[in-house]
Amino acid sequence: MKPMDILIVDDDRDLADAIGEALEMEGHRPTIAYSGTEAIEKYCGRSFDLTFMDVKLPDINGVETFMTIREMDSSARVIMMTGYRIEQLLAQATDNGAIKVLRKPFAMEEILTSIDEVQPSGLVLVADDDPDFAESTEHMLAEHGYDVLVARDGAEAIEKVISSSPDILVLDLRMPVMHGLDVYLELKKRNLLLPIIIVTAYAREEGDAVDALKSLAVTGCLFKPFEPEALLQAIDDIERERERDAKK
Structure with a gap:
């Protein structure tokens, strides 16, 4: 503990x-x-x-x-x-x-x-090709009690969802190999959907993709740069919602 x-x-x-x-x-x-x-x-x-x-x-x-x-x-x-x-x-x-x-x-x-x-629980997969962002996010979440996996591109993100069954996916939109929207659609096709928090530094350029993902019931969207507490709050909200659902 x-x-x-x-x-x-x-x-x-x-x-x-x-x-x-x-x-x-x-x-x-x-x-x-x-x-x-x-x-x-x-x-x-x-x-x-x-x-x-x-x-x-x-x-x-x-x-x-x-x-x-x-x-x-x-x-x-x-x-x-x-x-x-x-x-x-x-x-x-x-x-x-x-x-x-x-x-x-x-x-x-x-x-x-x-x-x-x-106590924070669950496995969080961080899919982002920015090594500094991925490393700092991994460190922050680990400090708050979460288990964390990192994927450097979209294809690796799908592989880790399949192999490790994370509870939450923090998904960057602009990644090599596969775009974040394509990752989502592939997970949906494989019936592997899970709570997803989209992160992107390209709010204007990726507006259509963000709107599409929001319409597909993605859990949340954060625009870089954002305060670390914002991501923790988003993950915490998912955990609390899961706890409430479990009590129903």
């Missing part, structure tokens, strides 16, 4: 400290905040892989704190904790992306299970 930077937000100091100690024993790096204001301050200038957020806090309630953090980091993963039945507040949190709700009192094992549930 990959160590995670985890923020614990709870005004119950004994509980917050106990959770922090349990997470340290599992190899994680916990940070503790005892109020909503302190949690927001902790988020300034850095991010966390996961946050456990109490709903009832002494200054700003946990849902408002969560919403503020989400404005700062749209990919923030937050699990709400509460010993109260505050259904309207909890519904607001989950509607805006909170992962789940833990009802107090809970066993420490529930905390650890929740962490396992949000």
